[in-house]
Amino acid sequence: xxxxxxxxxxxxxxxxxxxxxxxxxxxxxxxxxxxxxxxxxxxxxxxxxxxxxxxxxxxxxxxxxxxxxxxxxxxxxxxxxxxxxxxxxxxxxxxxxxxxxxxxxxxxxxxxxxxxxxxxxxxxxxxxxxxxxxxxxxxxxxxxxxxxxxxxxxxxxxxxxxxxxxxxxxxxxxxxxxxxxxxxxxxxxxxxxxxxxxxxxxxxxxxxxxxxxxxxxxxxxxxxxxxxxxxxxxxxxxxxxxxxxxxxxxxxxxxxxxxxxxxxxxxxxxxxxxxxxxxxxxxxx
Amino acid sequence: xxxxxxxxxxxxxxxxxxxxxxxxxxxxxxxxxxxxxxxxxxxxxxxxxxxxxxxxxxxxxxxxxxxxxxxxxxxxxxxxxxxxxxxxxxxxxxxxxxxxxxxxxxxxxxxxxxxxxxxxxxxxxxxxxxxxxxxxxxxxxxxxxxxxxxxxxxxxxxxxxxxxxxxxxxxxxxxxxxxxxxxxxxxxxxxxxxxxxxxxxxxxxxxxxxxxxxxxxxxxxxxxxxxxxxxxxxxxxxxxxxxxxxxxxxxxxxxxxxxxxxxxxxxxxxxxxxxxxxxxxxxxxxxxxxxxxxxxxxxxxxxxxxxxxxxxxxxxxxxxxxxxxxxxxx
Amino acid sequence: xxxxxxxxxxxxxxxxxxxxxxxxxxxxxxxxxxxxxxxxxxxxxxxxxxxxxxxxxxxxxxxxxxxxxxxxxxxxxxxxxxxxxxxxxxxxxxxxxxxxxxxxxxxxxxxxxxxxxxxxxxxxxxxxxxxxxxxxxxxxxxxxxxxxxxxxxxxxxxxxxxxxxxxxxxxxxxxxxxxxxxxxxxxxxxxxxxxxxxxxxxxxxxxxxxxxxxxxxxxxxxxxxxxxxxxxxxxxxxxxxxxxxxxx
Ligand SMILES: Nc1ncnc2c1ncn2[C@@H]1O[C@H](COP(=O)(O)OP(=O)(O)O)[C@@H](O)[C@H]1O
Ligand SMILES: [Mg+2]
Numbered sequence: 097x098x099x100x101x102x103x104x105x106x107x108x109x110x111x112x113x114x115x116x117x118x119x120x121x122x123x124x125x126x127x128x129x130x131x132x133x134x135x136x137x138x139x140x141x142x143x144x145x146x147x148x149x150x151x152x153x154x155x156x157x158x159x160x161x162x163x164x165x166x167x168x169x170x171x172x173x174x175x176x177x178x179x180x181x182x183x184x185x186x187x188x189x190x191x192x193x194x195x196x197x198x199x200x201x202x203x204x205x206x207x208x209x210x211x212x213x214x215x216x217x218x219x220x221x222x223x224x225x226x227x228x229x230x231x232x233x234x235x236x237x238x239x240x241x242x243x244x245x246x247x248x249x250x251x252x253x254x255x256x257x258x259x260x261x262x263x264x265x266x267x268x269x270x271x272x273x274x275x276x277x278x279x280x281x282x283x284x285x286x287x288x289x290x291x292x293x294x295x296x297x298x299x300x301x302x303x304x305x306x307x308x309x310x311x312x313x314x315x316x317x318x319x320x321x322x323x324x325x326x327x328x329x330x331x332x333x334x335x336x337x338x339x340x341x342x343x344x345x346x347x348x349x350x351x352x353x354x355x356x357x358x359x360x361x362x363x364x365x366x367x368x369x370x371x372x373x374x375x376x377x378x379x380x381x
Numbered sequence: 382x383x384x385x386x387x388x389x390x391x392x393x394x395x396x397x398x399x400x401x402x403x404x405x406x407x408x409x410x411x412x413x414x415x416x417x418x419x420x421x422x423x424x425x426x427x428x429x430x431x432x433x434x435x436x437x438x439x440x441x442x443x444x445x446x447x448x449x450x451x452x453x454x455x456x457x458x459x460x461x462x463x464x465x466x467x468x469x470x471x472x473x474x475x476x477x478x479x480x481x482x483x484x485x486x487x488x489x490x491x492x493x494x495x496x497x498x499x500x501x502x503x504x505x506x507x508x509x510x511x512x513x514x515x516x517x518x519x520x521x522x523x524x525x526x527x528x529x530x531x532x533x534x535x536x537x538x539x540x541x542x543x544x545x546x547x548x549x550x551x552x553x554x555x556x557x558x559x560x561x562x563x564x565x566x567x568x569x570x571x572x573x574x575x576x577x578x579x580x581x582x583x584x585x586x587x588x589x590x591x592x593x594x595x596x597x598x599x600x601x602x603x604x605x606x607x608x609x610x611x612x613x614x615x616x617x618x619x620x621x622x623x624x625x626x627x628x629x630x631x632x633x634x635x636x637x638x639x640x641x642x643x644x645x646x647x648x649x650x651x652x653x654x655x656x657x658x659x660x661x662x663x664x665x666x667x668x669x670x671x672x673x674x675x676x677x678x679x680x681x682x683x684x685x686x687x688x689x690x691x692x693x694x695x696x697x698x699x700x701x702x703x704x705x706x707x708x709x710x711x
Numbered sequence: 712x713x714x715x716x717x718x719x720x721x722x723x724x725x726x727x728x729x730x731x732x733x734x735x736x737x738x739x740x741x742x743x744x745x746x747x748x749x750x751x752x753x754x755x756x757x758x759x760x761x762x763x764x765x766x767x768x769x770x771x772x773x774x775x776x777x778x779x780x781x782x783x784x785x786x787x788x789x790x791x792x793x794x795x796x797x798x799x800x801x802x803x804x805x806x807x808x809x810x811x812x813x814x815x816x817x818x819x820x821x822x823x824x825x826x827x828x829x830x831x832x833x834x835x836x837x838x839x840x841x842x843x844x845x846x847x848x849x850x851x852x853x854x855x856x857x858x859x860x861x862x863x864x865x866x867x868x869x870x871x872x873x874x875x876x877x878x879x880x881x882x883x884x885x886x887x888x889x890x891x892x893x894x895x896x897x898x899x900x901x902x903x904x905x906x907x908x909x910x911x912x913x914x915x916x917x918x919x920x921x922x923x924x925x926x927x928x929x930x931x932x933x934x935x936x937x938x939x940x941x942x943x944x945x946x947x948x949x950x951x952x953x954x955x956x957x958x959x
Contacts, residue, residue, distance in 0.1 A: 586787040
């Protein structure tokens with residue numbers, strides 16, 4: 097039964113991983129740019145949740161959408177002011193651009209909020225319920241299910257709507273898209289907006305049960321890299337499966353070999369994927 | 382026409398200028414009494430050394446490693462573990478740190494140097510973080526607390542001096558060796574091949590450039606010197622913990638110091654260090670503990686600006702200014 | 712006559728992108744000293760075929776022999792060492808380096824010492840007429856100069872066979888004439904050439920033999936003059952241009 101609990105918790109966290117990783121994979125697949133500040137976007141969203149709750153005493157019904165909107169705007173702003181200019185430049189510029197952004201976000205937050213860990217109250221969404229021997233923490237369950245729903249929703253948005261096909265057309269072939277009258281710039285800005293909004297929602301959700309600190313983005317970014325590489329870059333369904341998998345693996349390794357070593361397992365998995373299947377577990381050879 | 386007349390004059394002028402700079406670098410610490418400045422000078426040399434080592438892989442070969450602290454940490458830990466376990470003078474651990482770094486460079490390089498651009502950067506971040514977490518969780522390696530060197534110097538071999546000056550000259554000497562190598566390399570086949578790989582790897586290979594092999598060579602030299610820098614740093618400070626020996630910010634610092642001065646240029650890292658290290662030390666002195674946060678906000682802003690406006694760093698800005706001047710002189 | 716093995720021999724080469732067969736069982740045999748013109752509509756698979764010949768892409772099936780060595784799975788470096796050089800349809804010069812340094816990279820293949828490589832590079836630069844811009848940053852050049860630089864860089868590896876992928880495309884008539892003259896001089900040095908070209912006059916005036924690609928296959932081969940009058944070839948070109956018109 098404990099094992100069932102561990103897997104369930106891993107699955108719920110994994111759904112949130114899947115959501116913010118979908119944002120990364122969308123951006124990456126569309127313009128072959130890696131957002132090294134992705135984890136810090138999640139971190140900013142966590143602080144949005146924290147500030148809204150502590151200063152205004154408002155719950156997730158407010159801070160989740162608010163974080164989504166704010167991060168969407170941040171994503172679009174970053175695209176127009178930075179990414180658009182560095183993405184055709186040398187590799188050094190491509191990598192340093194968003195890396196510099198990560199440092200600014202991380203250490204500006206540290207400056208404002210200090211390095212202390214903070215968190216939202218455990219019972220923000222009510223007390224723990226026990227069903228069939230499984231402890232269901234409302235915050236985890238809500239976060240996990242909401243993230244799962246939104247990740248699937250993002251997939252449907254990309255595959256079932258006119259907007260989605262325009263986005264994918266630009267991802268497929270920028271020049272061909274221009275020939276059929278799709279301007280790539282707004283589409284790419286939109287992809288950055290949506291990708292960042294994913295981190296907004298995911299960050300606000302994960303804040304319900306995760307510690308919040310200015311440097312938390314560092315490990316979250318690495319998780320997003322693992323998920324995207326594992327799922328194959330550009331693939332939202334891939335990110336979903338990989339996110340859930342990583343959540344469960346992480347949870348199981350924390351259980352079996354101790355929480356301190358869970359990151360070791362995730363990193364080793366990442367390196368193994370990079371070395372043996374750089375196209376992702378689910379990608380084509 | 383005019384170029385052929387001024388060329389020898391210009392290179393003679395450059396030689397005089399270089400000699401002057403060298404002399405200034407050698408003499409200034411002796412003229413400055415203030416220990417704080419001397420210490421900043423030593424740290425500039427150290428940062429220039431590690432950034433110049435990074436520059437071989439990241440600058441010349443264009444493979445952006447963000448995990449170079451892995452090698453730095455090997456050196457630093459090898460030095461102080463040698464002392465902790467066997468009471469060796471810290472510097473005796475340096476060869477072991479270098480050996481371990483070279484081994485890791487091969488293990489890391491063979492698979493990751495195959496990876497394209499971003500993947501290589503991500504793999505190096507993950508590797509360095511992996512090493513850091515492993516050390517944090519290994520009490521025999523000092524865990525999260527870290528390990529120390531000799532409390533009081535036992536002999537000259539401990540390289541434990543109260544004044545920063547000896548460190549300034551030691552770091553400077555190793556830097557000089559590395560820069561000499563880089564200068565030679567820039568004119569030899571290896572330098573041409575690395576720059577070609579950075580420019581267009583596919584095209585380079587079609588001209589017979591064994592890209593994998595040359596990237597690995599660059600990584601090996603780079604790892605060796607980075608490790609040596611780590612060992613010397615450990616001898617100077619007499620202490621290393623996961624943050625000061627394996628923290629991701631150290632990797633970032635190597636990248637940004639090179640990028641600011643000009644990645645892939647001989648003196649770029651030295652120039653970058655001469656600007657950034659004093660900036661960091663003065664903010665730290667002025668703001669105390671808060672300084673770290675401010676420093677990295679500034680660092681982040683600087684690299685964003687560089688990548689947005691001048692990916693070639695100050696070297697590129699200088700070249701543009703020269704071109705602008707030449708256009709307006711006419 | 713046929714005592715030597717052919718210089719380059721590709722048999723039944725196939726390359727697929729997903730389910731799409733870009734090259735579909737193409738074969739080509741090249742003898743020493745030939746100039747072969749490879750023609751065919753856009754998307755026929757010429758560049759992909761070139762990439763296989765140069766080791767830049769491994770074919771899904773088929774075999775390639777270069778000077779008697781099996782190079783089907785060999786790296787591009789090995790191809791270069793065996794004396795094959797190429798240019799790229801989309802010029803791929805080393806932007807940060809000067810024109811001369813670009814050429815020196817090629818020259819280092821057979822000369823380890825920097826001074827020897829530089830001497831070879833200077834000779835090639837003079838030969839290709841790049842001397843006036845030798846010190847320019849190659850990233851600042853226009854397309855015609857880049858294409859010429861690619862040829863120079865390839866020549867600096869002292870090849871036996873040179874593959875040129877649309878090296879003359881986008882040039883003005885004067886530049887085309889100069890480029891044709893350059894190709895003739897390269898050939899006069901004993902270098903075998905395979906050129907992909909769209910302008911028929913170029914093929915007619917340069918090539919000993921024309922090979923026509925369509926939909927990944929060789930659909931005709933022979934004297935350039937005969938090939939351009941081949942009904943199948945005309946159909947391949949016309950069919951494409953008609954369907955393109957219909958789409959627009
Ligand atoms: N890397 C690739 N991935 C997918 N399709 C490709 C790739 N390279 C070429 N193609 C496709 O293969 C076909 C042949 O291309 P190419 O060899 O460039 O033709 P050509 O040089 O004759 O114009 C084209 O339809 C092109 O779209
Ligand atoms: Mg082509």
